[in-house]
Amino acid sequence: xxxxxxxxxxxxxxxxxxxxxxxxxxxxxxxxxxxxxxxxxxxxxxxxxxxxxxxxxxxxxxxxxxxxxxxxxxxxxxxxxxxxxxxxxxxxxxxxxxxxxxxxxxxxxxxxxxxxxxxxxxxxxxxxxxxxxxxxxxxxxxxxxxxxxxxxxxxxxxxxxxxxxxxxxxxxxxxxxxxxxxxxxxxxxxxxxxxxxxxxxxxxxxxxxxxxxxxxxxxxxxxxxxxxxxxxxxxxxxxxxxxxxxxxxxxxxxxxxxxxxxxxxxxxxxxxxxxxxxxxxxxxxxxxxxxxxxxxxxxxxxxxxxxxxxxxxxxxxxxxxxxxxxxxxxxxxxxxxxxxxxxxxxxxxxxxxxxxxxxxxxxxxxxxx
Amino acid sequence: xxxxxxxxxxxxxxxxxxxxxxxxxxxxxxxxxxxxxxxxxxxxxxxxxxxxxxxxxxxxxxxxxxxxxxxxxxxxxxxxxxxxxxxxxxxxxxxxxxxxxxxxxxxxxxxxxxxxxxxxxxxxxxxxxxxxxxxxxxxxxxxxxxxxxxxxxxxxxxxxxxxxxxxxxxxxxxxxxxxxxxxxxxxxxxxxxxxxxxxxxxxxxxxxxxxxxxxxxxxxxxxxxxxxxxxxxxxxxxxxxxxxxxxxxxxxxxxxxxxxxxxxxxxx
Numbered sequence: 001x002x003x004x005x006x007x008x009x010x011x012x013x014x015x016x017x018x019x020x021x022x023x024x025x026x027x028x029x030x031x032x033x034x035x036x037x038x039x040x041x042x043x044x045x046x047x048x049x050x051x052x053x054x055x056x057x058x059x060x061x062x063x064x065x066x067x068x069x070x071x072x073x074x075x076x077x078x079x080x081x082x083x084x085x086x087x088x089x090x091x092x093x094x095x096x097x098x099x100x101x102x103x104x105x106x107x108x109x110x111x112x113x114x115x116x117x118x119x120x121x122x123x124x125x126x127x128x129x130x131x132x133x134x135x136x137x138x139x140x141x142x143x144x145x146x147x148x149x150x151x152x153x154x155x156x157x158x159x160x161x162x163x164x165x166x167x168x169x170x171x172x173x174x175x176x177x178x179x180x181x182x183x184x185x186x187x188x189x190x191x192x193x194x195x196x197x198x199x200x201x202x203x204x205x206x207x208x209x210x211x212x213x214x215x216x217x218x219x220x221x222x223x224x225x226x227x228x229x230x231x232x233x234x235x236x237x238x239x240x241x242x243x244x245x246x247x248x249x250x251x252x253x254x255x256x257x258x259x260x261x262x263x264x265x266x267x268x269x270x271x272x273x274x275x276x277x278x279x280x281x282x283x284x285x286x287x288x289x290x291x292x293x294x295x296x297x298x299x300x301x302x303x304x305x306x307x308x309x310x311x312x313x314x315x316x317x318x319x320x321x322x323x324x325x326x327x328x329x330x331x332x333x334x335x336x337x338x339x340x341x342x343x344x345x346x347x348x349x350x351x352x353x354x355x356x357x358x359x360x361x362x363x364x365x366x367x368x369x
Numbered sequence: 370x371x372x373x374x375x376x377x378x379x380x381x382x383x384x385x386x387x388x389x390x391x392x393x394x395x396x397x398x399x400x401x402x403x404x405x406x407x408x409x410x411x412x413x414x415x416x417x418x419x420x421x422x423x424x425x426x427x428x429x430x431x432x433x434x435x436x437x438x439x440x441x442x443x444x445x446x447x448x449x450x451x452x453x454x455x456x457x458x459x460x461x462x463x464x465x466x467x468x469x470x471x472x473x474x475x476x477x478x479x480x481x482x483x484x485x486x487x488x489x490x491x492x493x494x495x496x497x498x499x500x501x502x503x504x505x506x507x508x509x510x511x512x513x514x515x516x517x518x519x520x521x522x523x524x525x526x527x528x529x530x531x532x533x534x535x536x537x538x539x540x541x542x543x544x545x546x547x548x549x550x551x552x553x554x555x556x557x558x559x560x561x562x563x564x565x566x567x568x569x570x571x572x573x574x575x576x577x578x579x580x581x582x583x584x585x586x587x588x589x590x591x592x593x594x595x596x597x598x599x600x601x602x603x604x605x606x607x608x609x610x611x612x613x614x615x616x617x618x619x620x621x622x623x624x625x626x627x628x629x630x631x632x633x634x635x636x637x
Contacts, residue, residue, distance in 0.1 A: 062529055083532050095530035099548045109534035160534065 013038040013073060013164060013196045014059060020067030021054055021220075028054050030220040031068070036164075036198060036213075038073075041190050043199045043207040046217035047243070053168060055217070056200045060166050061085045073163055088157035089166040092173070094149045096141045102128070102152055103137030109160045127155040130189070147178050158193060165190075167199040171206065183209055204244045208232065216240050232292075236280035238368045241290050248296075248337040250330075252289045254369060264289060264367055268330035269310055272362035279367040287369035293340045295364035298326065299357040300347060307359040312337075314354050324349055328358060390607060397600040404596060415601040422598065428585035431497050432566055435581060439504040440562040446505070447512025447557055448550075454513070455520040466513075473510040480507060481574040488575070495577025503571035508561040515560060515621070519553025552620040559617035563610055 014036040021029035029051050036042045044052035057063040058070050061082030070077045072086060088109070097105050107124040115123070128134055131151035136144075144152065150170055157165055167186075171179045187210055190197045201207050207214050208228045215225040224236045235241035238249065252266040261273045266289045299309060315336065316327035326339045339358070343349070350356060400410035419425060454466045472480060484503050485495075493499060523546065531541040547554075569583040576584060586602065589595040 060529075060533060062532075082529070083535050083537060087533075089530070089533045091526040091530060093524055093526050095524060095526040097527060097530070097545060108531070112535055156530075156534070 011038045012036070012071075013040075014198070015071040016055075016068065017071070018068035019055070019058060019065050019070060021051075021058065021063065022066050028220055029058070029065070032220075032222055033068075034215060034222055034225050036196060038163075038196055039194050040212040041187065041197045041199070041210055043201055043211040043214045044217060045201055045204060045207040045214050045243075048202055049219075050217040051220040052200045052202075052217050056089075056166050056168055056198060059085075059164065059198065060087050060089050086163040087166055088160050088162040088164075089168065090150070090153045090157050090170045092168045092170065094153040094170075094173075096144070096149050096152055096156075098142040100141055101137065102133065102139045102141055102144070105141050105152055106137070106155045106159055108156060123159055124155075127159040130158070130192075131155045132185075146174055147182065150174070150182065154189070158189075158195070162195065164196045164198060167197060169200055169202070171201075172203075179206075186210060208244070216243065218243075234277060234280070234366060235290070238288065238290070241366065241368070246293055246338060246340075247290045248293060249288045249290055249368075250335055250337070252287045252367065254287055254367075262367065264365075266365070268335035269360060270308070272365060274362065274365055274367055278363075278365060279369070287367065290366040290368060291337065291360065291364060293325075293338050295360065296337065296339045297359040298328075298339060298341055298350065299359055305359045307361045309357040309359050312356050312358045314350055314352055314356060317349060317352055319349060326350065328356065330358065393600055393607060394604040396597065397604045399597070402594055402597055404600075415597040419598040419601045424580070425582075425585060425602070428580045428582045431576075431579050432572075432582035435497050435500050435504060435572070436562045436565040438501045439508055439565040440558045442501070442505045443508040443512045443561045444516075444554060444557045446509050447516045448554065450509070450513040451516035451520045455517055455523075456525070469513055470510045472507045473514075477507060477568070477570045481571045484571070485574050495575055495579075497576065497579050497581070499575040499577070500572050500579075500581065503575050504565040504568060507568070507571065508564050511560055511564060512557040515557045516550065516553050518621075519550040519556075523549055552623050556617040556621040559613045559620075563613050563617075566606075567610070 012035045016032045016034050019029050019032040020027070032051075032055060044055055046052045054063055058065050059072070059077075061077065061080065061084075065078075077085060097108065100108070103121075103124050106127050107120055110120045110123060113120060124137060125134070128136055131154050133148065133151050133155065136148070136152075141149075141152065150173075153170070170186075171182055174182060183206060186197070199207070199210065208231075211228055213225065213227050214231055216223045216231065218239060224231060224240045226234075231240065231244055235244060235247075241247040241249075250266050250268060252264045255263040255265055255271065257263070258273075260276055262276070262279050263271060263273050264287070265271050269289075272289075297305065297307070299305060310331050312328040312330050314326055315329055316325075318325040322343060323340050324343055326341065328337055328339060329335065330337060337358075395408070396404050397415055398411055398413065399408045400412035400414070401408075450466075450469055454462065480503060484499070484506075488495065488499055527545055527549070528541055531545045532538075536544065567583065569587065572581045573584045573587070580588075586599050589599050
């Protein structure tokens with residue numbers, strides 16, 4: 001199944017040019033622009049109703065667009081119907097044909113293939129083997145488990161060797177263990193076949209784990225398009241920061257700019273110098289600095305650090321086994337931050353009301369203004 | 370006490386409902402032209418007499434043509450109606466579906482009378498074709514109701530998946546939709562057939578010189594000597610009806626099981 005031609009790095013597979021979509025008066029897609037590279041694992045991430053599934057369906061051809069253009073492999077898809085596009089889809093419900101066997105489902109797309117029946121049967125068997133369902137061809141499709149149905153849906157879509165595989169929340173129907181297992185399998189499968197994968201998900205963790213790049217969407221617009229690390233460490237807005245992981249927001253005042261750096265005074269933390277990449281373009285809100293909980297450390301007695309510290313009082317302790325969450329008041333002010341601390345042997349859980357030093361570093365800050 | 374009262378009521382109700390039907394086979398095999406107890410012996414003469422009745426055969430043939438045509442036409446219309454009402458939304462849909470379903474509750478008397486008036490006014494000769502017309506009108510709502518539940522339990526992404534895998538609208542309908550709603554179609558055919566076969570008022574009003582089974586039976590009851598043979602015929606009809614409805618229900622349930630839907634209750 002390694003039919004995918006080697007593609008030049010960073011070549012574009014899908015391009016959105018100012019894509020608009022209306023449902024009656026509702027503006028579902030509000031000028032989407034961006035590119036998906038050939039061979040990458042790309043995710044559309046956002047809360048329900050943000051337009052991510054609509055955008056995926058404009059790639060598949062199930063939704064027409066009311067403005068702009070969608071290009072696949074350099075070709076405008078405006079006049080190309082869904083059944084003629086070089087894309088295949090794994091549906092949220094998997095859409096396994098219940099009146100057919102597993103093999104008939106997987107081989108469905110080969111009906112118009114001129115190859116001989118024996119060759120098609122071999123292709124079906126290969127596709128089933130690829131998703132770990134070797135020998136399942138004769139089984140009735142409606143008797144499969146959720147995980148197996150998903151594999152059948154994958155094999156059925158991949159057997160046509162599409163340029164792009166579209167996945168519409170394929171893991172949301174599975175339980176947690178199965179979901180984590182399938183995440184890893186999907187990543188491996190994508191590397192193996194080299195096909196461009198476009199995944200729709202509302203689960204930020206899933207997107208971070210699986211994707212090469214992620215487009216975060218809110219209300220029909222792409223808020224940020226970046227690789228997972230950039231999204232997590234340098235979110236370009238409070239909204240993105242809040243949607244991906246947990247972020248402490250602390251009121252701050254911008255003091256001034258010196259040599260490309262921006263000096264801020266954050267409540268409870270004090271002054272800090274930030275690089276330009278820590279300060280995304282302004283949003284017009286009152287300024288805030290953002291701080292991921294795990295970039296903060298609670299100092300145990302006798303422990304030293306090269307980072308800056310600030311006094312705090314523990315207000316709440318939530319024990320998770322591998323982690324403990326602490327809500328801490330900083331510097332005796334009303335600023336509360338939530339920290340997650342790894343539990344290690346020899347480090348007791350701190351008690352509510354105890355005073356602690358909290359270590360932080362300016363490089364972990366992001367300024368939103 | 371309360372439970373016993375309810376039980377007596379339930380038993381009484383069932384006797385009232387089914388005892389007359391049970392009497393049908395009893396007197397059909399009773400060796401007497403008088404329909405009264407005590408029974409006077411076993412005979413199959415009435416079945417033989419019925420079998421030899423040439424007018425009856427003609428009425429039966431008419432009825433089968435009417436019921437068969439009605440079932441096919443109503444079911445085809447039902448497929449269109451059910452598909453439109455479950456898949457598409459358009460202005461005035463609620464009212465339109467309501468109007469399609471209305472004959473379900475409209476007194477047949479009114480349907481029969483108004484059709485008769487219209488047909489006479491535009492001078493269409495009354496025949497089995499006008500009966501088919503009336504029967505299609507009253508059975509189409511049943512077809513739409515049965516087929517809507519079949520179409521409703523279809524996941525829309527099944528069609529999209531077929532489309533995604535390279536099929537066009539026609540082949541998608543043939544390969545995916547039709548096989549999955551086939552149980553509903555069979556069930557609709559059987560129910561429309563049964564309703565049409567039983568129907569009396571419209572058949573009586575609109576058949577003209579042609580006789581159908583229901584009006585023929587009614588006519589024969591005027592001659593006491595003919596009654597036992599009609600009871601024999603009735604016995605056979607009850608048997609055939611039960612078999613047809615059972616098959617219809619079997620297919621309806623299998624259809625729901627196949628598409629993984631939930632059984633929300635059917636006709637039986």
